[in-house]
Amino acid sequence: MSKVAESFGIGFWVIFAILKWSIRNLKRSVLFVKIIFRFLFANLRRIRTMRSMDGKIPVVLAISPTMNCNYNCIGCYSRDRITDNELSSEELDSIFNEAEKLGISSVVVTGGEPFFREDLLPIMERHKRLLFVVITNGSLFTPLLAKRIANSGNIIVLVSIEGFEENTDERRNIGAYSKALNAMNLMKTAGALFGFAATNTCINFKILSSDKFIDEMISLGCTLGFFTEYVPYGDNPRYDWVMNESQRKNFREIVIKLRKTKPIVIVQFPHDEYGKDNICSAAGRSSFHVNSKGDVEPCPFSPYSCDNIRNGGLESACKSQFFKNIRNRSELLQRKDYACSLFEHREEIAQICNKLKEQNLDNLHIPQ
Numbered sequence: 001m002s003k004v005a006e007s008f009g010i011g012f013w014v015i016f017a018i019l020k021w022s023i024r025n026l027k028r029s030v031l032f033v034k035i036i037f038r039f040l041f042a043n044l045r046r047i048r049t050m051r052s053m054d055g056k057i058p059v060v061l062a063i064s065p066t067m068n069c070n071y072n073c074i075g076c077y078s079r080d081r082i083t084d085n086e087l088s089s090e091e092l093d094s095i096f097n098e099a100e101k102l103g104i105s106s107v108v109v110t111g112g113e114p115f116f117r118e119d120l121l122p123i124m125e126r127h128k129r130l131l132f133v134v135i136t137n138g139s140l141f142t143p144l145l146a147k148r149i150a151n152s153g154n155i156i157v158l159v160s161i162e163g164f165e166e167n168t169d170e171r172r173n174i175g176a177y178s179k180a181l182n183a184m185n186l187m188k189t190a191g192a193l194f195g196f197a198a199t200n201t202c203i204n205f206k207i208l209s210s211d212k213f214i215d216e217m218i219s220l221g222c223t224l225g226f227f228t229e230y231v232p233y234g235d236n237p238r239y240d241w242v243m244n245e246s247q248r249k250n251f252r253e254i255v256i257k258l259r260k261t262k263p264i265v266i267v268q269f270p271h272d273e274y275g276k277d278n279i280c281s282a283a284g285r286s287s288f289h290v291n292s293k294g295d296v297e298p299c300p301f302s303p304y305s306c307d308n309i310r311n312g313g314l315e316s317a318c319k320s321q322f323f324k325n326i327r328n329r330s331e332l333l334q335r336k337d338y339a340c341s342l343f344e345h346r347e348e349i350a351q352i353c354n355k356l357k358e359q360n361l362d363n364l365h366i367p368q
Contacts, residue, residue, distance in 0.1 A: 014106070014133070014156070015039070017224035017265035021193050031153050038129055039105050046103025055284075055319035056327075060106045061099055062289040062300065065092060065120055067112040071137055071173045075199075077300055078112055080235040086292045089119040091310070095290065096127040098314040109134040110300060112292065121145070125152050135160060135197050135226075137176065138183030143190070146183070150192035158197035158226055159183050163207040164216075171199075181220065188221030195224035195264075200251060201241035209254040214262050224265040227255065229339035231301050242338065270339045280333040280341045284323035298326060302342035304353040306360070325352050 018035060022028035046057045067081040087095070099107065107130050114120055114134050124132045131154055138159040149155050161180045162168040168177035180196075187194045196217050198208050207213055208227065217225060229248070232239045243251070255268045273281050281287050282299035289297045295305035296317040306322040326332055332348055335341040342349055 014131075014224070014265075014267075017156075017195070018193065020263070020265060021223045034153070035131060038131070042100075042103045042105035042129065044103070045101070046105075049102055053315065053319065055315070056323070057102050057318050058104060058284055058287045060108060060281075060287040061095075061104050061314075062108040062110060062287055063092075063095070064111045064289070064292050064300070065109065065114055065117045067292045068116045069111060069113040069137070070116070070139060071113070071176065073172045074236065075171070075230065075232065075234055075238050075241065077231070077233045081112075081291070081303070082293065083112075086117075087290075087294055087309070089123065091294070092120070092123050093126070095309060095314060096123065096130060100127060100129045102314060102318070104130070104314075106131045106133065108132075108287075111135075113137055113140065115140045115145070121148060124155055128154050130154060132156070133158060136183070137172065137180065139176070139179040141179075141183035141186050143186055146186035146190040146192055149187065149194075150190035155192075156224075157183075157187060157192065157194040158224075159194065160197045160199075162198060163204045163213060167204050167207060184220040184222065193223055195222045195226065197226040197228065199230050200227050200243070201230040201238075202243045202247055203241055205243065205247060205251045209251055209258065214258060214264065218262065218264050222264060224267065226267045226269070227251075228269040231338055231340045231343050233301050233340075233343055270335060274335065274341075278334050279330070280335065282342055283326040283333070284318065284320060285327055285333070288317065288320075288323065290317070296320060298323065298342050298349065299340070301340045302346065302349055304349055306353055306356050322353055322356055325356065 015036070018032050022032040046059070050057050064078070066086055067078050067083045069078065072079065096107070109120070109132055114136055125148070133156045135158045149157055159180045160172070161177065162171050165177040168180065169175065184194065200208050229243060230241045232242055252268065252271055255266050258266050282302070287299070289300050290309050291297060294309040296307040296309055297303055297305050307317055307320050309317060326349065332345045333341050335344055338344045
């Protein structure tokens with residue numbers, strides 16, 4: 001199984017989670033088959049479309065519909081982001097329409113708190129050819145929201161949590177742990193497909209990888225769990241939270257063991273994204289990020305942009321010269337000391353972006 005997972009990347013683990021969730025349930029099994037066919041047809045469209053365009057269509061689109069949030073989590077990458085001039089409902093709908101036409105199969109919805117946007121759920125419900133993975137703090141959940149997610153057939157929710165109550169409330173907000181568990185309980189009752197998302201640091205990785213924590217997540221109904229290694233980005237970076245190589249190795253070994261012994265699918269960033277060749281999937285290689293203003297970025301941890309989705313749409317973003325210039329320097333996509341290669345090479349990324357903007361300004365200059 002590990003060799004197959006390496007070939008297909010994170011998508012394999014998501015599909016595997018849906019399979020585990022659907023076993024011994026006819027309705028869910030039918031949904032699983034539908035999702036598989038959607039993925040296959042989307043990939044065919046993507047390959048066919050790329051043959052006739054000078055660009056690279058990602059398998060996964062990451063998007064932040066809003067940067068507004070009711071929490072102020074320590075070390076969050078979105079804390080210093082601008083919150084105005086958000087993409088409208090019509091613009092979000094148009095982006096997802098184009099994603100379907102281009103053959104993008106999955107959309108990771110982050111933020112900010114995605115469910116601050118009351119228009120988001122009905123938009124996602126309409127786009128059945130896309131699989132949405134929504135990362136939320138769970139604080140805005142109601143029984144109706146959980147039921148609609150369960151009935152959607154194309155939405156997976158990951159509830160953010162940092163371990164147990166002390167760990168979660170310390171980083172996120174007082175009461176964040178109980179609200180996260182409440183959201184999970186509501187989705188379990190509704191029969192939704194959901195999991196947890198946790199940021200592993202040198203402080204909490206032993207707790208996150210403990211049998212006690214994983215067993216609690218399973219008992220709450222989680223089918224999958226996403227571990228993302230902490231990146232010291234934002235207005236208050238905690239470099240003392242960064243894991244060293246020995247801790248990373250230890251955590252990876254435990255994750256692999258958990259996959260073999262626990263009835264839950266575990267995905268680990270960056271290891272499952274970068275693979276054995278240690279190459280990042282961002283900058284359009286397999287994914288890119290659209291922020292709440294429509295700026296097209298290599299990834300959420302690399303907030304540099306030479307393109308905006310409002311000027312040419314997704315197809316234009318797929319042809320981004322900025323992304324091409326990053327991909328042409330393979331060393332920028334390889335990580336060493338941090339969990340994100342683009343964060344690690346942030347100065348070089350900024351230089352590429354600024355140089356390209358200067359060239360574009362020169363091209364726009366009209367001689368007297």
